[in-house]
Amino acid sequence: MVRELPRIETVRPEAGSVIRVRWRGRRASDTVNLAGWIATGGDVLKPLRDPAVFARARVENYGAAIAWDDDDLAIDAHHLKTLAEEQKPFDKADAAAWQSALGLSNSEAATLLGIGVSTWNAYKAGTSPVPAPLAMLCRAMQRDPVLLQAHYRPRVAGRPRREVA
Structure with a gap:
């Protein structure tokens, strides 16, 4: 780029x-x-x-x-x-744009950032401000894909398979 x-x-x-x-x-x-x-x-x-x-x-x-x-x-x-x-402040639009740019689901974004899905949704809705350390982490992951690759764990769609004993 x-x-x-x-x-x-x-x-x-x-x-x-x-x-x-x-x-x-x-x-x-x-x-x-x-x-x-x-x-x-x-x-x-x-x-x-x-x-x-x-x-x-x-x-x-x-x-x-x-x-x-x-x-x-x-x-x-x-x-x-x-x-x-x-x-610059990292607001709800920035959070949504970050998630979209990285192609993450709400669950994946929350897990990657070490927060709950409801907290992530509150940031994206603008009902809670995004803390500065979290904003720094999001920007760093977007700038350096190695950070994302090292810590991202994709979610598998659907329910987990039942283990047979």
């Missing part, structure tokens, strides 16, 4: 480690919290903890990245878009 590389139109630093990104060719913008990225970047990204440095974010490389300082600190548009997608 070939995905078009995202391009950044504008960037606006906000409070803390948050930036608002508008993508080229799209009207909507994303709010992305970079605190985790900065915290796990070690000494290389440590300067971004300074609000004065962080506030100088700018679009570079024709929208392919956001840079700070003298271009020594940067994050590419692909990783920024991935962070934005991961931080």
Whole structure:
């Protein structure tokens, strides 16, 4: 599957480690919290903890990245878009789309996620919010089929056969 590389139109630093990104060719913008990225970047990204440095974010490389300082600190548009997608809420439409994309029944989806069928149905109906760890798991399984293959156990249709003693 070939995905078009995202391009950044504008960037606006906000409070803390948050930036608002508008993508080229799209009207909507994303709010992305970079605190985790900065915290796990070690000494290389440590300067971004300074609000004065962080506030100088700018679009570079024709929208392919956001840079700070003298271009020594940067994050590419692909990783920024991935962070934005991961931080979005996972709602009932996302749950239904995930299940459909993987071709799972309600029972299979619930078993795979370690929850009851009624709980899964409540998430899909929107009567209960999908917990963040479950949303992360769903997104990870869709992104990396090996996770699905390792833990998915297909259900056999119908009643189990009666064992003869």
